[in-house]
Amino acid sequence: MLKTADNPSTKSSATEGGAKSAAANAATTPTVILVGADKGGVGKTTITRTLLDYLAARRIAHRAFDTEAPKGALNRFHPDITEVVDVTSAADQMKIFDTINAAEATVIDVRAGLLSATLTALRDIGFLDAARKGEVTFAVFHILGPSISSLNEIADTSGLVAGSHHFLVKNFINNTTFFEWDPSTHNTYFKKIKGAREIAVPRLNELSCEQVELASLPFATFIANKTAAGGSAAYSFVLRGYVRHWLNNVWSEYDRVGLTDLAQQKQKVA
Amino acid sequence: MSNTPAPAGEVRRLLSVIESHLRPAAAAPRHGYPLARPHLPVMIVCSPRPRVGRTLIARLLVEFFLADDRRAVAYDLNPNDPVLSDWLPFHAVRATIGDTRGVMALFDRLIVNDGRPKVIDLAADLFDAFFDVMLQIGLVDGARARGIDTVVLFVAEDHPRSTAAYRRIVERFDQLAVVPVHNKLSESFKAADFLRPSLGATAIHIDYLSPFLHGVVNRPRFSFVGFLAKPSARPTMLHDWIDQSFVAFRDLELRLLMSEFAPLFRHAV
Numbered sequence: 001m002l003k004t005a006d007n008p009s010t011k012s013s014a015t016e017g018g019a020k021s022a023a024a025n026a027a028t029t030p031t032v033i034l035v036g037a038d039k040g041g042v043g044k045t046t047i048t049r050t051l052l053d054y055l056a057a058r059r060i061a062h063r064a065f066d067t068e069a070p071k072g073a074l075n076r077f078h079p080d081i082t083e084v085v086d087v088t089s090a091a092d093q094m095k096i097f098d099t100i101n102a103a104e105a106t107v108i109d110v111r112a113g114l115l116s117a118t119l120t121a122l123r124d125i126g127f128l129d130a131a132r133k134g135e136v137t138f139a140v141f142h143i144l145g146p147s148i149s150s151l152n153e154i155a156d157t158s159g160l161v162a163g164s165h166h167f168l169v170k171n172f173i174n175n176t177t178f179f180e181w182d183p184s185t186h187n188t189y190f191k192k193i194k195g196a197r198e199i200a201v202p203r204l205n206e207l208s209c210e211q212v213e214l215a216s217l218p219f220a221t222f223i224a225n226k227t228a229a230g231g232s233a234a235y236s237f238v239l240r241g242y243v244r245h246w247l248n249n250v251w252s253e254y255d256r257v258g259l260t261d262l263a264q265q266k267q268k269v270a
Numbered sequence: 271m272s273n274t275p276a277p278a279g280e281v282r283r284l285l286s287v288i289e290s291h292l293r294p295a296a297a298a299p300r301h302g303y304p305l306a307r308p309h310l311p312v313m314i315v316c317s318p319r320p321r322v323g324r325t326l327i328a329r330l331l332v333e334f335f336l337a338d339d340r341r342a343v344a345y346d347l348n349p350n351d352p353v354l355s356d357w358l359p360f361h362a363v364r365a366t367i368g369d370t371r372g373v374m375a376l377f378d379r380l381i382v383n384d385g386r387p388k389v390i391d392l393a394a395d396l397f398d399a400f401f402d403v404m405l406q407i408g409l410v411d412g413a414r415a416r417g418i419d420t421v422v423l424f425v426a427e428d429h430p431r432s433t434a435a436y437r438r439i440v441e442r443f444d445q446l447a448v449v450p451v452h453n454k455l456s457e458s459f460k461a462a463d464f465l466r467p468s469l470g471a472t473a474i475h476i477d478y479l480s481p482f483l484h485g486v487v488n489r490p491r492f493s494f495v496g497f498l499a500k501p502s503a504r505p506t507m508l509h510d511w512i513d514q515s516f517v518a519f520r521d522l523e524l525r526l527l528m529s530e531f532a533p534l535f536r537h538a539v
Contacts, residue, residue, distance in 0.1 A: 205370055206370070207370040207374075208370075236374050236378050237377060237378050237381045237407065237412055238370070238373050238374045238377045238378055238407050239370075239374065240407075241377075241406060241407025241408050241409070241412070242370075242406060242407060244407075244408065245406040245407070245408070
């Protein structure tokens, strides 16, 4: 079924507001979602934006950290919930990881080239151990580019992500073709990673993509034809329709891998 | 379903909507209540196969609205053979869905409730692409939210491709009125009564016209409204044919309107 902007009863549609519901999360373990890649330009921030819209639509309270210090990239689209941090500095690491709590999911958009370094830092501070013990729900969205270097990245990071929910995201948003991945090479790499799940993010119409970029808005706000301040906007019905259709497809992928359940995982009783 | 009578205000609104459909916009309301803004139609005249008389039906439809003092706009979606403006130079606009800007130029205009009915003459080779776009952007729901009714006039044939395309549309768009048009002017016409109209609509029948008169109406710049306006001692076959076609369109509009308000009537009685 196509989910539409005008159907408020469609709970999972790409249009609902981002009301936070702390009560709904009261009995959950803290959730941390890391979005990253060692390669640049593969769409990390775009995927993070879809995740933030998804969490908002599912009424899962959340906050975000943008590690493109000092200017930031994600904070342009979600300024109210995003803090720009330097993930290589101990002070900012404390800002993120010492404040993790069960009331809201934490989403971290890791800047290009820092995924391995960030995972290493998380191992060093004992965060990955905590994830293995189930004290924290930890998900890694590893955004893959079309080149073979992305496959090498998978091999490099696979040792660090044991105990996490590992998602390998093929991002087709710009009509990327994963041309360098012949099936045997692909299988060689993917077999090394136990439990990783693949997510495919479909292509988004170029003009629609460009318009949302120019508007500097969350996708859901653009679809609802609103300005950042909540007023009425005058975006093209066609472009909003394309974005809605695309975002619904992306969210279907997140539903397929059980992201809502993951973010709302019940606290394990000792 | 509740049997509670509809509030009097709702019935008045219903009456005013129906009346606004039955009379030219300029006439004064007879019942004394202000006219509600009527639902505007977007009519898509289409077939998955060429040479079924689609453009003639689109012309008739545009002139039906013009005859009713409704300033219709026709979108000629035939990039390889844009002939609609040959007959409707002041009312037809060429359109394309070949790129995003073309899609925006067309659909962003269709979605505006500006009081002007819209008619689309959709080329057979763009049939699937058009409905794909329509589905992706959520046109039917978006239009309805703006008081615009999307209606498909499907020029039917007893042909497997036609049948399959019809079923595909009905299945993909459960909230879309899809109306089979039985066009006896088409060489390929055979009664395609197996196509079941959706959402309370009934099939439209366009009657046979002699080859001579068919040639007359296909002359460049021929206008149905202009022909009706010319003084004539007595009605000709062509007058009757145009009248019957216009009555069929009026009947369709009323049936769609009545089906929309049928639940309200049930409550009111």
